[in-house]
Amino acid sequence: MTDRSDAPDRNxxxxxxxxxxxxxxxxxxxxxxxGVLWTVAGGVxxxxxxxxxxxxxxxxxxxxxxxxxxxxxxxKRPENPDAIGTLTAAIDQIKAMPVxxxxxxxxxxxxxxxxxxxxxxxxxxxxxxxxxxxxxxGEHDIVDEDAGKAYLERYGNGTKGAGWYSFDQGGVHFxxxxxxxxxxxxxxGNLGNEQLEWLESDLKGVSASTPIVVFAHIPLWIVYPxxxxxxxxxxxALSYLKRFGSVTVLNGHIHQLMQKVEGNITFHTARATxxxxxxxxxxxxxxxxxxxADKLRDYLGITRVDFRQGSRELAITDTALSAx
Amino acid sequence: MSTLSTSAHRRxxxxxxxxxxxxxxDSPIAMAAEAAAAIPAAAAPAEISIDNFTFxxxxxxxxxxxxxxxxxxxxxxxxxxxxxxxxxxxKVLDTDDSFSFTFAAPGTYEYFCxxxxxxTGQVVVTP
Numbered sequence: 001m002t003d004r005s006d007a008p009d010r011n012x013x014x015x016x017x018x019x020x021x022x023x024x025x026x027x028x029x030x031x032x033x034x035g036v037l038w039t040v041a042g043g044v045x046x047x048x049x050x051x052x053x054x055x056x057x058x059x060x061x062x063x064x065x066x067x068x069x070x071x072x073x074x075x076k077r078p079e080n081p082d083a084i085g086t087l088t089a090a091i092d093q094i095k096a097m098p099v100x101x102x103x104x105x106x107x108x109x110x111x112x113x114x115x116x117x118x119x120x121x122x123x124x125x126x127x128x129x130x131x132x133x134x135x136x137x138g139e140h141d142i143v144d145e146d147a148g149k150a151y152l153e154r155y156g157n158g159t160k161g162a163g164w165y166s167f168d169q170g171g172v173h174f175x176x177x178x179x180x181x182x183x184x185x186x187x188x189g190n191l192g193n194e195q196l197e198w199l200e201s202d203l204k205g206v207s208a209s210t211p212i213v214v215f216a217h218i219p220l221w222i223v224y225p226x227x228x229x230x231x232x233x234x235x236x237a238l239s240y241l242k243r244f245g246s247v248t249v250l251n252g253h254i255h256q257l258m259q260k261v262e263g264n265i266t267f268h269t270a271r272a273t274x275x276x277x278x279x280x281x282x283x284x285x286x287x288x289x290x291x292x293a294d295k296l297r298d299y300l301g302i303t304r305v306d307f308r309q310g311s312r313e314l315a316i317t318d319t320a321l322s323a324x
Numbered sequence: 325m326s327t328l329s330t331s332a333h334r335r336x337x338x339x340x341x342x343x344x345x346x347x348x349x350d351s352p353i354a355m356a357a358e359a360a361a362a363i364p365a366a367a368a369p370a371e372i373s374i375d376n377f378t379f380x381x382x383x384x385x386x387x388x389x390x391x392x393x394x395x396x397x398x399x400x401x402x403x404x405x406x407x408x409x410x411x412x413x414x415k416v417l418d419t420d421d422s423f424s425f426t427f428a429a430p431g432t433y434e435y436f437c438x439x440x441x442x443x444t445g446q447v448v449v450t451p
Binding site (some may be wrong): 078079112113114115117139143146183184185186187188225226227228284285287290 | 353373376377378398399400401403407415416418434435437438439440442443444
C-alpha cells in the first residue's frame with residue numbers, strides 16, 4: 001500500500017509548526033491529501049519520509065491500530081452517491097494490510113441520520129474487518145428521536161454519560177471522549193463539566209510516562225471557529241494532559257487531514273470515508289465538497305497509528321482510498 | 325379614539341389574515357394570495373431558508389400567531405431549537421425537509437442548529 005506520489009517536499013514539513021491563525025491553517029492544509037509517516041518522540045515530530053520507506057522502520061514489536069472516521073452511511077448526495085461503497089473500500093484496505101491492526105477506532109459520524117438501517121449497514125461493513133472497534137459518536141449519530149439512545153444501545157456498553165470511556169492497550173492509555181452533546185447556541189463542540197471531571201479523575205492513576213491517545217469526533221483544539229470546528233472546553237481537557245510525555249489527539253469531523261504539534265501534544269484529524277469537506281475558509285460553508293468523480297477517493301481515506309513498545313513513539317500514517 | 329379603534333380594527337384584520345395563513349399552510353400559493361389580499365403589510369416572508377449553514381433572513385420579524393417554516397436547502401442535515409431548549413425543537417431535517425412552528429406569544433426567540441451550534445438566528449414576534 002503505497003500512497004500517492006504528491007507527498008510534500010522537505011519544506012512542507014515546516015508547516016507542522018504553523019500557527020493557529022487563519023493564514024497558518026490554510027498553509028497547514030496545503031499538505032492535506034498526502035501520505036506521510038510521522039514519528040513522535042517527546043512531542044517533537046520527525047518525518048520518516050514516504051510510507052514505503054517508513055514502514056521498514058517500524059519494528060514488529062508493539063502494535064498498531066486504525067482510525068476510520070465520518071463514514072456517514074445514509075449520505076447519498078452528488079458529492080458521494082455511494083458512501084457504503086467508500087466505507088467498504090476503506091475496510092478492504094485494512095483487510096489487505098500485511099500486518100493486521102490490533103483494533104480500530106471510529107471517530108464518529110458513523111451514520112448520516114442515526115437511523116437503524118444506517119447503523120446496521122455501517123456495522124456490517126466495519127465488523128467485516130474482524131478486529132475490535134472502539135467508537136465515539138459524531139453529531140450525526142445522535143439525531144434520533146431520543147437524542148443518542150440509538151447510539152448508546154449499540155455502542156454504549158461499559159461507557160459513561162453520553163458514551164465516554166478509557167481503556168489500556170499495550171502500555172498506552174486510550175480515552176474516547178464525546179464532544180457532540182448539549183451544544184450551546186453560538187458555541188463549538190462541548191465536553192461538559194461531568195465528562196471533564198471524569199477525565200481528570202481517570203488520569204490521576206496514570207503515570208506521566210504513559211503514552212496517551214485521546215480520540216473524539218470534533219477537533220479538541222480550535223481549528224476554525226467560524227465553521228464551528230473546535231471544542232469550547234477542549235483547553236480544559238488538554239490542561240489535564242500537560243504532565244504526560246506523549247499525547248496524541250485523534251479527531252474527525254472536518255473530513256480532511258490536519259496536524260498540529262503543541263508541546264507534548266500532537267493533534268491529528270483523519271480523512272472521512274463519507275465525503276470531502278473544504279479547507280477552512282475556502283468555501284461559503286463547511287458543507288460537502290464536490291470534486292470530480294475520479295478524484296473523490298483521493299480525498300477519502302484511513303489512518304494507521306503504529307506504536308513502538310517502550311519508545312513512546314507513535315507513528316501516524318494517512319492513506320487515501322485511491323492508494324492501492 | 326378613532327385612531328385607537330382604527331388600530332384595533334387593523335389588528336383584527338391582521339389576526340384574521342394570519343389565521344388564514346395558518347389554515348392555508350399546506351398550500352403556499354393560497355396562503356400568499358390570501359395574505360396579499362387581506363393586508364399587504366403582512367406579506368413579509370414567514371419562511372426561513374437554511375442555505376450554506378446560515379439562516380435567511382437571519383432575523384425574521386413576524387406578528388404573533390404567525391407560523392414560521394424553516395426549509396433546509398443544504399446538502400447536510402440541520403436541526404432547529406430555541407436557545408433555552410424550552411420552546412421548540414425540530415426533528416433532524418435532511419435536505420429539503422422543513423419544520424414549522426407557530427409563534428403565539430410576542431417576544432424575541434433566539435434559536436440555533438443543534439448539530440452546528442455556530443448557526444444562530446432570531447425570530448422577533450410582535451403583538
